[in-house]
Amino acid sequence: MSKIIMTVDDSASIRQMVSFTLKQAGYEVLEAVDGKDALGKLDGAGVNMVLTDLNMPNMDGIELIRSIRANPASKFIPIVLLTTESQADKKQEGKAAGATGWIVKPFKPDQLLAVVKKVLG
Amino acid sequence: MEFQIIESHREIYRSEAFELLSELETSLLAMEEAPGDSELIGRVFRALHTIKGSGAMAGFDDIATFTHDIENVFDLVRNKELDVTKTLVDLSLKAADRIRSMLEASRGGRPAEAIATADVTEALRQFASMREVAEQNMPEISRAVSEEHHEEKTFRIHFRPDREIFSRGTNPLLLLNELRQMGKCSVIAHTEAVPDLEQFDPEECHLSWDIILTTDQGVNGIKDVFIFVEDECELEIAAIDGPGMEDEDNSPKKLGEILLDRGVVSPKDLKEALDSQKRLGELLVDKGAVQASMVESGLAEQRHVQAVRSRQITEEQASSIRVRAEKLDTLVNLVGEMVTVQARLSQASASMKNPDLLSISEEVERLTTELRDNTLSIRMLPIGTTFSKFKRLVRDLSSELGKEILLVTDGGETELDKTVIERLNDPLVHLIRNCIDHGIEAPETREAAGKPRSGTVRLAAMHSGANVLITIEDDGAGLDVEAIRSKAIEKGLVAAEAELPEKEIFSLIFAPGFSTAGKITNVSGRGVGMDVVKRSLDALRGSIEITSKRDAGTSITLKLPLTLAIVDGLLVAVREGRYVLPLSAVEECVELTREDVALAHGRHITLVRGEIVPYIRLRERFAIEGNAPEVEQIVITESARGKVGLVVDKVIGEHQTVIKNIGKVFRNVEELSGATILGDGTVALIIDVPKLVQSVEVEQCSVH
Numbered sequence: 001m002s003k004i005i006m007t008v009d010d011s012a013s014i015r016q017m018v019s020f021t022l023k024q025a026g027y028e029v030l031e032a033v034d035g036k037d038a039l040g041k042l043d044g045a046g047v048n049m050v051l052t053d054l055n056m057p058n059m060d061g062i063e064l065i066r067s068i069r070a071n072p073a074s075k076f077i078p079i080v081l082l083t084t085e086s087q088a089d090k091k092q093e094g095k096a097a098g099a100t101g102w103i104v105k106p107f108k109p110d111q112l113l114a115v116v117k118k119v120l121g
Numbered sequence: 122m123e124f125q126i127i128e129s130h131r132e133i134y135r136s137e138a139f140e141l142l143s144e145l146e147t148s149l150l151a152m153e154e155a156p157g158d159s160e161l162i163g164r165v166f167r168a169l170h171t172i173k174g175s176g177a178m179a180g181f182d183d184i185a186t187f188t189h190d191i192e193n194v195f196d197l198v199r200n201k202e203l204d205v206t207k208t209l210v211d212l213s214l215k216a217a218d219r220i221r222s223m224l225e226a227s228r229g230g231r232p233a234e235a236i237a238t239a240d241v242t243e244a245l246r247q248f249a250s251m252r253e254v255a256e257q258n259m260p261e262i263s264r265a266v267s268e269e270h271h272e273e274k275t276f277r278i279h280f281r282p283d284r285e286i287f288s289r290g291t292n293p294l295l296l297l298n299e300l301r302q303m304g305k306c307s308v309i310a311h312t313e314a315v316p317d318l319e320q321f322d323p324e325e326c327h328l329s330w331d332i333i334l335t336t337d338q339g340v341n342g343i344k345d346v347f348i349f350v351e352d353e354c355e356l357e358i359a360a361i362d363g364p365g366m367e368d369e370d371n372s373p374k375k376l377g378e379i380l381l382d383r384g385v386v387s388p389k390d391l392k393e394a395l396d397s398q399k400r401l402g403e404l405l406v407d408k409g410a411v412q413a414s415m416v417e418s419g420l421a422e423q424r425h426v427q428a429v430r431s432r433q434i435t436e437e438q439a440s441s442i443r444v445r446a447e448k449l450d451t452l453v454n455l456v457g458e459m460v461t462v463q464a465r466l467s468q469a470s471a472s473m474k475n476p477d478l479l480s481i482s483e484e485v486e487r488l489t490t491e492l493r494d495n496t497l498s499i500r501m502l503p504i505g506t507t508f509s510k511f512k513r514l515v516r517d518l519s520s521e522l523g524k525e526i527l528l529v530t531d532g533g534e535t536e537l538d539k540t541v542i543e544r545l546n547d548p549l550v551h552l553i554r555n556c557i558d559h560g561i562e563a564p565e566t567r568e569a570a571g572k573p574r575s576g577t578v579r580l581a582a583m584h585s586g587a588n589v590l591i592t593i594e595d596d597g598a599g600l601d602v603e604a605i606r607s608k609a610i611e612k613g614l615v616a617a618e619a620e621l622p623e624k625e626i627f628s629l630i631f632a633p634g635f636s637t638a639g640k641i642t643n644v645s646g647r648g649v650g651m652d653v654v655k656r657s658l659d660a661l662r663g664s665i666e667i668t669s670k671r672d673a674g675t676s677i678t679l680k681l682p683l684t685l686a687i688v689d690g691l692l693v694a695v696r697e698g699r700y701v702l703p704l705s706a707v708e709e710c711v712e713l714t715r716e717d718v719a720l721a722h723g724r725h726i727t728l729v730r731g732e733i734v735p736y737i738r739l740r741e742r743f744a745i746e747g748n749a750p751e752v753e754q755i756v757i758t759e760s761a762r763g764k765v766g767l768v769v770d771k772v773i774g775e776h777q778t779v780i781k782n783i784g785k786v787f788r789n790v791e792e793l794s795g796a797t798i799l800g801d802g803t804v805a806l807i808i809d810v811p812k813l814v815q816s817v818e819v820e821q822c823s824v825h
């Protein structure tokens with residue numbers, strides 16, 4: 001059974017790129033437009049990993065990570081933060097909130113897959 | 122000192138590069154025949170890549186830069202963006218030549234002509250830029266060169282994640298798996314921190330790991346694995362073993378040293394423990410100086426390093442060791458001495474009739490024989506390396522002469538003594554040139570004669586007893602018997618009315634200055650060549666035979682001994698003198714009685730099973746005084762000149778003969794090819810049978 005990865009981003013083009021890359025590599029992909037949407041879709045979906053953007057309307061990435069970690073059911077799933085280089089402090093904040101790793105935008109499909117492989121196995 | 126090291130590095134690189142270049146040529150030529158073969162393209166690419174990469178390492182920046190351009194082109198080929206064409210192969214071969222001359226220049230040879238190199242570079246760039254990629258790739262080399270040459274090193278990684286690591290979604294096992302993919306890896310888990318069951322929180326990580334990893338990816342590669350958890354774990358990475366890091370005695374570190382190194386045990390504890398002569402690990406644990414898992418981890422490190430080192434050693438053994446040829450020559454000489462001494466030992470022990478000594482001497486004999494065979498086999502090289510050189514020769518020559526010629530090789534794996542192979546090179550070049558120039562006709566002529574346009578030259582090697590046969594065969598015009606005969610008559614080599622069998626007419630072409638070529642070309646026709654070939658082969662104790670059919674082709678067979686240093690010989694005696702006849706030349710031994718001599722009416726011929734065989738009396742030939750015994754022995758030898766008997770007093774038996782040169786004074790004595798030392802310390806002369814027969818023939822002719 002292929003693993004399910006959720007990509008959370010308000011930018012449709014990013015979601016599309018991530019989704020396309022991951023599907024090519026044989027993962028199943030769930031898309032969510034923001035933190036709130038993500039939390040709603042996570043429940044019972046058996047998601048193995050979350051890739052989330054930082055800045056999103058409704059609920060941002062940091063908040064999303066905290067919520068995911070607060071839920072015993074999703075406490076241990078790997079979460080990777082998509083950041084830009086200028087957001088070094090945000091990276092730290094994300095780590096503190098419980099992010100597993102990060103990937104710096106812009107990234108190439110190979111880099112994305114390498115990170116996914118790293119945290120998801 | 123430093124300079125020397127660099128120089129030796131460079132020398133290693135040079136010899137490696139020369140090998141790679143010939144492989145490159147082979148692959149390029151094969152590629153021309155099979156342009157789509159991705160395996161071949163890959164091989165070319167790899168060869169170039171290594172030449173470039175190692176070149177930069179060894180300080181051959183000119184080569185690295187130059188090779189980069191060819192590599193670019195082949196990168197395109199590999200990605201199927203460029204097709205393999207004759208132009209490309211031509212250009213690549215030219216480039217290989219440039220690299221070779223750069224290598225030679227660095228060795229102190231003629232400096233490489235910068236202009237020619239620049240020309241090739243220019244042409245290569247044009248090739249690459251047809252696809253607009255050349256410039257783009259430029260900055261990548263420096264990186265590729267520096268990156269890919271991490272040598273394999275062993276690291277000790279201590280990894281203790283924070284307890285809360287799970288709650289950040291990290292699975293430490295994945296990190297360990299990632300390390301395992303980087304190279305040989307031993308992982309030891311430390312479980313001491315795991316609390317009792319009542320206090321155990323399954324959501325926390327209590328484990329820590331020691332990982333011993335042998336990888337070529339360097340410390341940064343390892344750090345990358347832990348990039349997401351850097352701040353949430355204790356991580357120590359230390360290089361513990363690798364090139365240049367071996368201890369002086371070259372053995373892996375002792376457990377005590379490892380624990381000391383890590384600072385987990387004090388020198389005092391260690392010393393006390395060592396003093397009490399029990400197993401160090403147990404002792405330290407007993408003392409409570411160190412935890413059991415630390416000891417285990419230390420032991421694992423020891424095992425790992427040992428395993429890696431022994432693997433490196435086996436790898437080296439499996440591939441090859443470079444040894445200077447002189448060292449091998451010395452070894453062969455020593456083995457030769459050994460064989461001689463062993464013969465003396467056998468003889469002495471046999472005369473003493475001491476059973477203990479006898480059994481020892483037999484054992485020594487067995488070992489010596491084995492030693493001899495093994496040592497000689499070290500010097501054996503497959504002849505294929507020489508063959509592939511000729512592919513290039515044929516290709517260049519045939520295009521120069523406007524002929525279409527295909528070289529087929531066979532039996533390249535046949536092994537021959539290194540010296541023989543080396544000395545065989547020039548004769549083979551001559552013979553192949555002859556095939557191409559005289560043998561194979563121009564394409565038009567061939568078509569007119571109903572043959573395929575392109576001619577074939579077949580180069581084959583095979584074993585035949587103690588000899589190797591090398592055949593050069595072409596499907597060309599064949600030898601013109603009449604032309605050779607009239608030329609020979611003109612030169613006064615044979616009498617005009619002489620009736621010669623074909624075989625002997627063919628052998629006339631080995632006479633010095635003999636050439637029937639109408640015009641002198643660049644390639645041949647100057648009449649030097651065949652006699653040189655003959656002489657080189659004689660020096661190698663080999664023989665040469667020609668068969669040819671008009672319009673069907675010529676076949677030249679070279680018969681060579683496997684080795685030059687030691688031969689099996691037949692030991693014979695004439696009065697006190699001992700002589701050795703190479704066993705390969707000996708057919709059989711028969712008796713010669715006074716009666717036989719009387720029957721022949723004083724002529725030196727005898728009848729062996731109905732066949733008339735002329736003989737030579739060594740006693741007469743070497744002017745040995747005294748009378749022959751009642752019954753003499755004839756050793757019948759077979760050579761290119763037919764069967765000839767050599768009359769001796771006594772045949773002693775087979776003898777393993779270590780050939781020694783007989784020194785400058787005797788250089789002109791053609792009938793002897795060397796000398797050997799016998800078991801009792803006396804010297805026996807080795808007779809060059811063909812030469813002896815020849816010189817007797819010459820004398821006989823001048824008498825009559």
